[in-house]
Amino acid sequence: MDEQFLRISRLPPYVFNIIGELKQKARAAGEDIIDFGMGNPDQPTPQHIVDKMVETAQRGDTHRYSQSKGIPRLRKAICDWYKRRYDVTLDPETEAIVTLGSKEGLAHLALATTGPGDAVLVPNPSYPIHPYGFVISGADIRHVPMGENENVFFEELEKGIHNSWPRPKMLVLNFPSNPTAHCVELDFYEKVVAIAREHNIWVVQDLAYADLCYDGYVAPSILQVEGARDVAVEFFSMSKSYNMPGWRVGFCCGNKTLVGALARMKSYLDYGMFTPIQVAAIKALEGDQSCVDEIREMYQSRRDVLCSGLNAAGWPVTPPRATMFVWAKIPDFYAEMGSIEFSKKLLTEAKVAVSPGIGFGEYGEGYVRFGLIENEHRTRQAIRNIRKMIKADGFA
Secondary structure (H helix, E strand, O other), rough: OOOHHHHHOOOOOOOOHHHHHHHHHHHHHOOOOOOOOOOOOOOOOHHHHHHHHHHHOHHHHHOOHHHHHHHHHHHHHHHHHHHHHOOOOOOOOOOEEEEHHHHHHHHHHHHHHHOOEEEEEEEEEOHHHHHHHHHHOOOOEEEEEEEOOHHHHHHHHHHHOOOOOOOOOOOEOOOOOOOOOOOOHHHHHHHHHHHHHHHHHEEEEEEEOOEOOOOOOOOOOOOHHHOOOOOOOEEEEEEHHHHOOHHHHEEEEEEEEHHHHHHHHHHHHHOOOOOOHHHHHHHHHHHOOOOHHHHHHHHHHHHHHHHHHHOOOOOOOOOOEEEOOEEEEHHHHHHHHOOHHHHHHHHHOOOEEEEEEHHHOOOOOOEEEEOOOOHHHHHHHHHHHHHHHHHHOOOO
């Protein structure tokens, strides 16, 4: 049968599968691959969070259907978190919704609010769900180059608005950024909100790496900007801050219209996550936060080992101020290979897996992304392997 599935046909081949398949073959052949490819935290969830989930799961009254927008107590905990953290006051009934991780929330918000004929502005490079959630919804994507110079970004953003017809409906942001680790200050969001209000554009900001900030940097929330809730929502995921990736807990806060649209869409699609997981998420948000500090310190230490090692090996990189990623420009002596072929080379010759930059958009070409998901011992071994590869090629 020659079937055409419209939404799937709009999705390009998943670039990361190329490296993923090579990685699987190498491991099947008994090779030890040091894997920096995925942003998948490798440490267990803090014990007090696990204990609360187990305790709650022992109660029979927690096994029924939950609420698709999250139990009221968790929505209150989310709003209290925003108040403590950013001095932002939110209504847990209308301005907060629990999602099955931020990825699910972003995708279903796209389905709820956009469709064929709508244009959406997305930075490039970007995490794949940010553009492709809207591609799946049927919308058209306008890529906004995200260079290191924010003035260029705003120039490109204005071009994207004025050169699109119909005018863009939504702008998607993700700072601190995956994959580039680019960080912004509050005045960046002030400009964004002003532009969005002027042109009647919704803004969706993904704050997944709010807690993974280093060297004194503090990631702001777009909701701190006066008037932001007229146009914006913000997503947060508990995956990274609390080592809870497999639990799939996130939330979306801000504009009532967008939160309401997401709630309505989700009401048709799910009954919410398992209640004991939601109760454990409350414990995470309201309990001892020293675990968050420990997780941040672990990633900072891994960052330092990786970046100092790459620099010493003759591969210049800049340590990121946030996220669990290092966005590394391919060394000049390998630059002409491109990110896919260079990633293949690292895998086959250095036994190191990374993500090719082209997988995050055309402006990601020339880079690779390291996820800080290997311990310091393994990271040092990866550096030795890379140094050996560079030396063997006569560049050291």
